[in-house]
Amino acid sequence: MxxxxxxxxxxxxxxxxxxxxxxxxxxxxxATGSPPHERSGPLWFSTRAGQPWRSVAVPELTAAAANPFAMSAQIRLDAPKQTIAGFGGAFSEKGWEALSALPAPARATALERLFGDDGCAFSQCRTPIGANDISRKWYSYDETPGDFALSHFSVANDRETLIPYIKAAKDLRPDLKVWASPWSPPTWMKKGGHYAQAPAWPNNPDNGIRPDQLGREGTDSFIQEDRYFETYARYFARYVEEYAKAGIRIDTVMPQNEFNSAQPFPSCTWTPEGLARFIPFVGREMDKLGVRVFFGTLERGNADLVSAVMAHPEAAAVIKGLGVQWAGKAALPALAERFPKLELWGSEQECGVGTNDWHYARYGWATIKRYFQYGASAWTYWNMAMPKGGMSGWGWPQNSLVEVDTAAGTYRLTEDYWLIRHLAAFVRPGARFVPVDSFLGFDDQLAFRNPDGSLVLVTNNAIAQPLTVRNMIGGRMLSLELAPDSLNTIVLPASMIG
Known part of the structure; x- marks a missing residue:
């Protein structure tokens, strides 16, 4: 245990x-004000299935072996790469409903597990602009047809769920950064006039979409007229302004979640050309508010979709980074090569099918590793909290970090929680990703150098037997005996590595 x-x-x-x-x-x-590694010496935590966060003694660094073939990997402290923006998850209506079902002390502790300094210490999170697939129902901030003046704009719905959720997080993490994207614009701004783009999945309530309202990949479902672009850009601005009045700064926006995907839940397909037409409009509004615009989110493994937008100078001048998720991970090598100056974020960890098990956590580790090795500076989990057996509003069972038994008033920290904590708890914003050169075929590690000089090494043993890993760090050796099928985080203070 x-x-x-x-x-x-x-x-x-x-x-x-x-x-x-x-x-x-x-x-x-x-939430005592400083991460654990800044209050103590070296640390090692190891997690196996059903056995999370076991404390292990950290061995002393030794002199380098004379035989280079005794080394498993070299941690390149002399060649740091991308700066880390942060780790976090996505706020959702159903997540806040689940947490709200807990007694106040249990809810406070669950939030500490996510945002406290001795929990995941999340520093950067995502929130939807209007309804998404984890909403209670469909809504936008202005469903009055033809309201180009946005005189009926209101975030009243969010004051019941998303705003208190974010504010509860910021009570623990005042410097928490929040970024946002819409799943669908108001229905009257869309050609089909419906929040969805596809029929409901089998065994789920009919979403009422007609055949003439369906969307299709490779088409623009948003009405391609300047007055709609101008109004939608001001819609983004009003959203940012209203959240600021509630004490929440939106740091970054992305114009559309999964812009290729016609879904039975809130969605809106765009072509790259359509996005390139809209992005300068939203860019002008966000510039006034000091909010960055990233391209995203890309859910297809096709870097040409990004290149097609970046070929438009007015759009390219606005875009400061890229949000990539799901099948978009196949485009990471090309994106890293073509756009080395753009910040790259993992914008949504794949949500699984509600199993919340060790098998899926192991898949999650492989996905995260791929992103950081191709230059990602941030990682966003999907559901931070969901009810037990949690289902999206449109019929997809969901994994989460905190699984709430709403009837019993208790919660469980899932296997995915411990996976994310192995990274997020110790890697601070401003850390640098450190390359790890593998030897003898062992490359299952990620390394980061924090602003305080400490080194965070996350090492995976995917095999069903103990594994010895010998890491060269600045001319000395760290020899680790890894438990079978385990994920491990080792934190070495600056004083130990020089």
């Missing part, structure tokens, strides 16, 4: 508020 005398029930958070902090090493003293 998580440590001596710790039950599986305790380790996975089923006991409600307070108990977890004393049960699992490294959880005490949440």
């Amino acid at each position: 998580a440590g001596p005398g710790v039950s599986r029930r305790e380790a996975f958070g089923l006991v409600g508020a307070g108990a977890l902090a004393s049960a699992v090493p490294g959880l005490a003293g949440a």
